[in-house]
Amino acid sequence: MTAFLTRRPDSGLGNIKASPADPSRNIDWILMTVQVVLAVGGCFIVFSTSRGRIVSDPYAFVTRQVVFGIVAAVVMVGVMAVDYEFWKERARTLYIVTVVSLVFLFLLGVASGQDRISFDLGPINVQPAELAKFTTLLMLAAFLAEERSEEVSYARFLGGLIIVGLPAVLVIVQPDLGSASVIVSIAMGVLLVAGAKVRYIFAISFLSIATVAAAFVGRLVNSYQVARIQALINPSAAGADDTYQADNAMRALGTGGVWGKGWLQGPLTNDGDIPVMWADFPFAAVGEQFGLVGCAVVLGLIAIALIRIWRIAHLSRDLLGTYLCAGVFVMLLWQTFQNVGMTLKIMPVTGLPLPFISYGGSGLIVYFAMFGIVQSVHMRRMR
Numbered sequence: 615m616t617a618f619l620t621r622r623p624d625s626g627l628g629n630i631k632a633s634p635a636d637p638s639r640n641i642d643w644i645l646m647t648v649q650v651v652l653a654v655g656g657c658f659i660v661f662s663t664s665r666g667r668i669v670s671d672p673y674a675f676v677t678r679q680v681v682f683g684i685v686a687a688v689v690m691v692g693v694m695a696v697d698y699e700f701w702k703e704r705a706r707t708l709y710i711v712t713v714v715s716l717v718f719l720f721l722l723g724v725a726s727g728q729d730r731i732s733f734d735l736g737p738i739n740v741q742p743a744e745l746a747k748f749t750t751l752l753m754l755a756a757f758l759a760e761e762r763s764e765e766v767s768y769a770r771f772l773g774g775l776i777i778v779g780l781p782a783v784l785v786i787v788q789p790d791l792g793s794a795s796v797i798v799s800i801a802m803g804v805l806l807v808a809g810a811k812v813r814y815i816f817a818i819s820f821l822s823i824a825t826v827a828a829a830f831v832g833r834l835v836n837s838y839q840v841a842r843i844q845a846l847i848n849p850s851a852a853g854a855d856d857t858y859q860a861d862n863a864m865r866a867l868g869t870g871g872v873w874g875k876g877w878l879q880g881p882l883t884n885d886g887d888i889p890v891m892w893a894d895f896p897f898a899a900v901g902e903q904f905g906l907v908g909c910a911v912v913l914g915l916i917a918i919a920l921i922r923i924w925r926i927a928h929l930s931r932d933l934l935g936t937y938l939c940a941g942v943f944v945m946l947l948w949q950t951f952q953n954v955g956m957t958l959k960i961m962p963v964t965g966l967p968l969p970f971i972s973y974g975g976s977g978l979i980v981y982f983a984m985f986g987i988v989q990s991v992h993m994r995r996m997r
Contacts, residue, residue, distance in 0.1 A: 693986030792964030803944030
């Protein structure tokens, strides 16, 4: 009897086989359920918007998206399985690999005379810009966590600026302004949480705008991207081709009404009137097919994810975990705002995917990995 009472919890008492601090008992199931629901819903949207793209195989895109989702889930489990300190120790190596891949991609584009944003590996395309979001966050969070203070020093701020600026510039010259904006927004969020002065944040904003302006002046940005920004600023002066996608996306969103027209019943989103809708404008498909209610559900689920990430950031055992969660929080918030904003014609069309909903393997895998990091922070908050 005495032995039974003194037995440790992790040695087995009924269904309790681990101590309360064991990582396996501290998974945030609400956050995980939200991302799974979004990813599954994304597969339905991808199918409904792409089934007419390849007449001989209407399941081509959604099949690949399901495969991407399975791979992403495996990656997330792998990231969750180890302490996030593991990624801190390897942040520099991953960051260097990312920068080298971005440089190599740029050189390939120069050699071929064509802009390249991905490595074409047969049936799949790998986008280093997506990887840069993950590795830049790791490197910046690890760098800032080394200085245990309530305020970011000027020297530390400059170091963080260099860490973020290098991949951001390489992504801009691909050119991929959307992904570059995500990297910069991640940096601003992490630095703000780390205690950077407001003037430092303004400095990042100014340098980012100046870099983009220099890219336009130096003609490092494609004419179609210039046209997209002009279409937002002065749509009346833009050509019909420059506003075609956004106009039809806005129409689809507006004609869905409260309840929508039903899955596979949207004339604009199911008949190919919006090019590459499954990647760039899935929110318009949600609006036309599922109406205001469907849009509210999608945005509500993302809001729940943001609340859970914010909560985990507060519960983190150290600054590193807080910074990592802050970066994921800002990335999810900004990318959602940008994608929905370009559907509503209040933001330029940049091609940024809607998290978990849009078609694309690189983006889906990176988001699952990011959420894996957040889960790792939550699972080890008691250690």
